[in-house]
């Protein structure tokens with residue numbers, strides 16, 4: 001509701017091209033940027049809706065602990081690239097395009113640029129004029145050790161089918177996981193034996209993330225074996241017991257998700273189609289439109305006057 005295709009046709013027809021160019025420049029300097037931007041979109045939309053709240057830096061007299069200080073946002077990277085693209089957009093169409101739409105378009109380009117589907121997204125989102133505290137982020141973002149139940153609940157709230165929920169998890173076909181997020185999975189197993197992990201792969205994860213490394217925060221493993229390519233390898237890996245996170249692994253044995261996983265592992269086209277409809281649902285959740293919210297001039301700051 002409130003979003004439309006071609007929203008900027010009159011006010012900023014160049015915006016989609018500018019975002020694409022910006023992302024090409026950003027990925028040349030760091031080819032892992034597309035993955036970071038895709039996760040950034042999810043973490044923004046999950047907390048107070050898609051409203052660029054995650055981009056705001058604490059500043060001035062309102063130096064509050066904002067959502068970025070939540071440990072659930074550990075590993076979030078590349079927030080500043082949205083401000084960079086925003087400045088490119090402002091130079092051509094000042095005060096027309098929201099930071100939120102730029103973030104969604106950047107995530108869309110991130111998928112396409114990595115070899116995934118090109119997703120047609122409706123636009124017209126506005127930016128929040130308030131930012132939640134870290135407490136809302138703590139409560140709204142999934143824990144790194146979530147299982148199938150919790151995952152399905154999160155995406156059902158966004159109107160996704162089970163198939164779409166499995167498809168949106170395919171975002172883990174790109175990017176990395178820091179060892180910090182594997183602590184519970186590898187060394188503090190409260191629920192007993194891990195499901196869906198092949199012993200050789202578990203050994204590999206433990207060697208990549210020795211217990212001592214978990215406090216240093218910088219070591220990581222790849223989310224799938226083709227970490228820069230948006231493909232269906234994530235599902236093939238998960239079927240073989242090579243899922244990195246608990247959710248990546250457990251979907252292969254849960255009766256609600258196993259067959260969908262097996263299907264995406266052999267049908268990349270259907271994965272792409274289903275991912276696209278799931279992406280539109282995720283990126284349209286809890287949005288501000290019309291006269292709600294603002295169009296920020298700078299993505300990382302909320303003007304005291306507005």
Ligand code: HEM
Nearest residue numbers: 035036038039042075142143144151171175176177178181
């Ligand atoms: C229940 C759902 C999910 C859980 C529990 C989860 C958990 C995680 C965790 C723990 C990481 C590792 C972060 C790090 O250590 O730096 C990660 C990475 C990532 N996630 Fe998810 N995720 C979920 C859903 C999603 C969704 C819906 C998307 C996007 C549509 C997404 C995209 C990504 C991407 C692209 C990365 C790699 C980020 C990078 O390379 O910096 N995830 N996820």
Ligand SMILES: [Ca+2]
Nearest residue numbers: 044047049053
């Ligand atoms: Ca948000």
Ligand SMILES: [Ca+2]
Nearest residue numbers: 173226229231
């Ligand atoms: Ca991949």
